[in-house]
Amino acid sequence: MSPRLRTFAGFGITALLLFAVAPLVLGDFRLGLLAKYLCFAIVAVGIGLAWGRGGMLALGQGVFFGLGGYAMAMHLKLADAGPGELPDFMTLYGQLDALPWWWAPFANPVFALLATVLLPMLVALLLGLLIFRRRVRGAYFAILSQALAAAFAILLIGQQGTTGGTNGLTDIQGFFGYDLNDPVNRRMIYFIIATALLLMLLAAWQLMRSRYGELLVAVRDAEERVRFLGYDPANVKLVAYVVAAGMAGLAGALFVPAVGIISPALIGVVPSIEFVIGVAVGGRASLAGPAIGAIAVAWAKTALSERVPSAWTYFEGLLFVLPIVFLPGGIASLVRLRRRRTAEAPAAPALEKVPS
């Protein structure tokens, strides 16, 4: 099979699994969990692009996930409350008598939906411009992105009256007129998320196989050489970072109706770095690896914490250690290894080489 045909076959099989097999095999509860994992997978696709292909270890994707999630949750809370009413938590903690000005636009569904994706992209654009233009990179970039996650979580917790503080925005009942307590509607949410994941995978695939994708890998491997060739590496990185932020925002927005809550505990330093682990396990530089890894890790977390809660933390620790030390290419590199043994063609250019 040609690589292109193989990718199409992969998309077909994924679609079959997501749209036919999973809804038939899984009960409502498990399907809801899978919807949550798929949201993490969407974040992972973006991280795969930024980190695996672009060499930018983004440790603050929780911020963009959170921006998307809060934008969606704010709209749903306002819709739940009804026109002119305040969301329940505001009267509870804040004793507010009017809606804060920055909440008001989110009552408009079109604005809220656009904001879930555009707001994270805008923040990523601003931060990326400032960071990449000054050639701050590598570990410096990773630490800054992590600090952003820390600052954002502290900010949300501190503004309890208007953001719900530590509890976040909870108890979301409806989704654009559909009652989220109805299992049928929850299935609909699952299908929306699965569609979104497929679309994001397609987008990532298009980006990876384009000239831009090659340029991105070139920047990852030899930034100065790309600069000497006349390109601006800052712009190349910026695109991947902003796209990854948009994907994280979309995932956050879809996470809210699927799970019914968004809170600082889901977006701070720890969850942000947890987004990365699935990507590393699955294969950071491959297309499907990050998504598969994210789903596998999230599934393992549920399965293990259900049985032995403390064992999960040890296992998660080992997940960070063992695959990265001994299998830097992740699960995807196992598949490729087997394929290379059988293939007669010379090795492809090192597009899927693992960056440091």
Add this chain to the structure above:
Amino acid sequence: MIAGVGAAALTPYPRRGLPVSVIVSQLFTGVSIGAVLLLIALGLALTFGQMNVINMAHGEFIMAGAYTVYVLQQSISSAGASLLIALPVSFAVTGLMGVILEVLLIRRLYARPLDTLLVTWGVSLILQQAARDIFGAPNVQTSAPSFLTGSVQITDDIVIASSRLFILGLALAAVAALMIVLKTTSLGRRIRAVVQNRDLAAVSGLATGRVDRLTFFIGSGLAGIAGVALTLIGPIGPAMGTNIIVNAFLVVVVGGIGQLKGTVIVAFVLGILQSMVEYATTVSVASVIVFVAIVAFLQWRPQGLFTLRTRSLA
């Protein structure tokens, strides 16, 4: 964002009287936040700044240093004696943990700094859970020695806790000791040689691997000292490392790698900035403002305050 070691852990100073005394008292608060930051970041300045290893488990080494005090107090009843004994013991305990980590994992990853970050994060998760299983999930308390429980009256309005002064002294002493080791001893010379040009150091006959391990021992040992200091101002818990590690890395990034003076200056500047902004706004807003200030600063000096001059393009 320095709230974890800052305002939350501090007893608030009187916020009355003339603006001047407010400014002075906020300055003292800032210096004292800075001293804690400096102690935490000093070990990182060595392992991250000198060796370019991003050790996310540094926070858990600090935790291990703090628990060392707790364990010692189980057998030594005198709080003062146990604290003084804890300083060298913690240094050795966390230093050894660092060496084990270096030998088992980090050595394999010198060519992949970002992977080191993730791997050591995994180690930090394991260490945290181990602390939870050994000492229990709730925080534990140690008793502070009597000579550190009081406070020093400076003016009518300004009172400083003795423990804070002790930490300031400890931080400055640690910096001085580290400087002396780096500048005057043969070990320090070897460390600097390896940092500046690893290949040349190796062909000159230096056992660079051994120097790496010793450097890592000292850097991790300093985490133990920081852990001892932290027992004086807050509770000891399994998650105490996570809250402080991000800020400590920021201090090293903004200070510039390869030199200690940047770390020292930036720790105090960030501490003072944090306390001033917190006074003017709130803790949570201050964390964002400090982050923005750091990004703005990096526009001016993307490599940090001080940099080693190199001809490298990267």
